[in-house]
Amino acid sequence: MALPDLSKYEKYEQLTQGKVRYYEAGTGKDVLLLHGMGVYTSADTFQFQFEPLAEKYHVIALDYLGFGNSDRVLGNGPTFDVIVDGIREFLDIKGLEKVHIVGHSAGPWFGGILTYESPDRVLSLTGIGSAGMNATPVASVSGYQAPTAESTKASNMNSVYEGSSLTEEMAGEMGLQMLKYANREGAVDGLRPLVNQMADANVRKSYLLQRRLPFIKCPVYFIWGESEGIDPGPTWTEEWESTGHNPGKGSKPWVAPNTKFDMIPGATHNLHWEHPELITKLLSDFIG
Numbered sequence: 001m002a003l004p005d006l007s008k009y010e011k012y013e014q015l016t017q018g019k020v021r022y023y024e025a026g027t028g029k030d031v032l033l034l035h036g037m038g039v040y041t042s043a044d045t046f047q048f049q050f051e052p053l054a055e056k057y058h059v060i061a062l063d064y065l066g067f068g069n070s071d072r073v074l075g076n077g078p079t080f081d082v083i084v085d086g087i088r089e090f091l092d093i094k095g096l097e098k099v100h101i102v103g104h105s106a107g108p109w110f111g112g113i114l115t116y117e118s119p120d121r122v123l124s125l126t127g128i129g130s131a132g133m134n135a136t137p138v139a140s141v142s143g144y145q146a147p148t149a150e151s152t153k154a155s156n157m158n159s160v161y162e163g164s165s166l167t168e169e170m171a172g173e174m175g176l177q178m179l180k181y182a183n184r185e186g187a188v189d190g191l192r193p194l195v196n197q198m199a200d201a202n203v204r205k206s207y208l209l210q211r212r213l214p215f216i217k218c219p220v221y222f223i224w225g226e227s228e229g230i231d232p233g234p235t236w237t238e239e240w241e242s243t244g245h246n247p248g249k250g251s252k253p254w255v256a257p258n259t260k261f262d263m264i265p266g267a268t269h270n271l272h273w274e275h276p277e278l279i280t281k282l283l284s285d286f287i288g
Contacts, residue, residue, distance in 0.1 A: 003047060003170065003173050003174065003177065004047045004048065004050065004051060006023050006043075006044065006047055006050055006051075006061075009023040009024055009025045009050070010022075010023060010069075011023070011024055013090060013093055013094070015065065015086055015089050015090060015093070016089060017065050017071075017074055017075070017076075017077065017082055017086060018065050018066075018070065018071030018074055019070060019071050020062060020063055020064070020065060020070040020071070020086065020090060021042075021043070021062075021063045021068055021069035021070050022043060022060055022061060022062045022063060022090075023043055023050060023059075023060065023061040024058075024059070024060045025050070025051070025054035025058075025059055026053070026054030026055065026056070026057050026058050026059050027057075027058050028056055028057040028058050029057045029058065029100060029123075029287060029288075030057070030058050030060070030096050030098070030099040030100065031053060031057045031058065031059045031060070031099065031100045031101075031102060031287065032060050032061075032062065032087075032091075032096070032099040032100070032101050032102070032111075033046045033049070033050070033053075033059065033060065033061040033062070033102050033103070033107075034062065034064075034087070034101060034102070034103035034104070034107030034108070034110055034111050035061070035062075035063070035064070035067070035068070035103075035104060035105075035106075035107050036103075036104050036105025036106045036107055036131070037105060037106035037131070037194070037198065038178075039146065039147065039181070039182045039187050039188050039191055040147055040152060040178035040179060040181050040182040041067060041068070041178070041181070042063050042067060042068030042069065042178075042181050043061035043062055043063050043068060044068070044177060044178070045104055045270075045272070045273075046061050046102075046104070046272065048165075048272065048273060048276035048280075049102075049272060049276060049279060049280050049283070052276075052277075052280045053280060053283065053284070056284060057100075057287065060094070060096075062087065062090060064078060064083045064086060064087070064110070065077065065078050065082055065083060065086045066078030066082075066083070066190055066191055066194065067181075067191075068181050069181070069184075072184050072185070072186045072187050072190040072191075073185075073186035073190045074190065076193075077193050077194070078190075078191065078193060078194045079193050079194055079197055080110070080113065080194070080197060080207045083110050083194070084110055084113045084114050084117070087110065087111070087114055088114060088117075088118060088121065091121060097121065098120070098121055098122065098123050099121065099122060099123060100122075100123050100124045100126070100287050101114070101115065101122055101124070101125050101126065102126040102128070102283055103125075103126065103127055103128065103130070104127075104128045104129060104270075104272060105128075105129055105130070105131050105269065106131045106132065107127070107128075107130075108125060108126065108127030108128070108130040108131075108132070108209065108222075109130065109131045109132030109207075109209045111125055111127075112125060112127070112130075112132060112209040112212055112213065112216065113207060113209070113212065115212075115216050115218065116212040116215060116216055119216070119217065119218065122218055123218060123219075124218050124219040124220070124221065124286070124287065125216065125218060125219075125220045125221070126220075126221040126222075126223070126283060126286060126287075127220075127221070127222045127223070128223045128271060128272050128279065129223075129224065129225060129228055129269045129270070129271060130209065130222055130224075131209075132207070132208060132209030132210065133208070133209055133210045134204075134208075134210075135201050135204045135205045135208060136201060136204075137198060137199045137200070137201060137204065145188075146182060146188045147178070147179065147182050148179075149175055149176060149179055152174075152175035152176075152178050152179055152182075153171055153172045153174075153175035155175075156170075156171035156172075156174050156175055156270075156273075157171050158268055158269070158270070159171065159268055159269075159270045159273050159274045161266070161274075163266055163274075164266075164267075164273075164274040164275070165273070165274060165275060165276055165277075166270075166273045166274055174273075213255065213256040213259075214255065214256060214257070216256045216257075217256075217257060217258065218258065219258045219260070219286070220256040220258060220259045220260070221259070221260045221261075221262075221282075221286045222259070222260070222261050222262075223261075223262050223264065223271065223279065223282060224261065224262070224263050224264070224271075225263075225264050225266075225267030225268045225269060225271040225274075226263055226264060226265050226266055226267060227266055227267060227268045228267075228268060228269055229268070229269065245261075245263070246261065260286065262282060264278070
């Protein structure tokens, strides 16, 4: 299975803080795809979902300010505030009044803050392996460093297992794809403001998605990998089992009023790579 080439969908917009790259295709309901955190992370993380979703929806996959092929060196960021306000300004410039947000890892964290701050702009919020639920920084943030071809492939190999659609060859190709973003001038040092925020437990508390979820009224959907290693993965697995596969009925404080959950057996953090067709179907069924 070859990696999709999204270059023909590439566009750019100038925001107040810098220029952002994005992919855009399709017609229908407006769907905004938000990637996760990392010096090599970009809108390419949704390369297996982008074209299938664009057959049904108007889909945009955005590189935040400070990420991917967007401007990497900013005067005052990227930070939580710069990223979230950058997403909001992007929606303004594109004339998108209301969107369905789909995020992976830190994507639903940023998207969730936007939903909390600007509820009239978001029709639904979907988190795939969502971050932002724990005040304790994960080791990958506090131990942040420049990646290599070997380290990116090794990281991607966590998603290669029996039953996964990702192969070792694809993991290597994706590693090289990711490395080109990490090798852009200023990529590593440019992310330091956000890395420092994410590595500081006191700062993280101020931006936790967990605190905001109970006040988010739009439909919320979390898709979680059963083998997810990032907190609160183990806690969510316990909640999944104790509530008969409906954590929305649980007692945890992070449950939004209108929440749907799905747990994917055997899947890890990058479940949208491992089970691309299933994830695309679940997203389509939820968005409608």
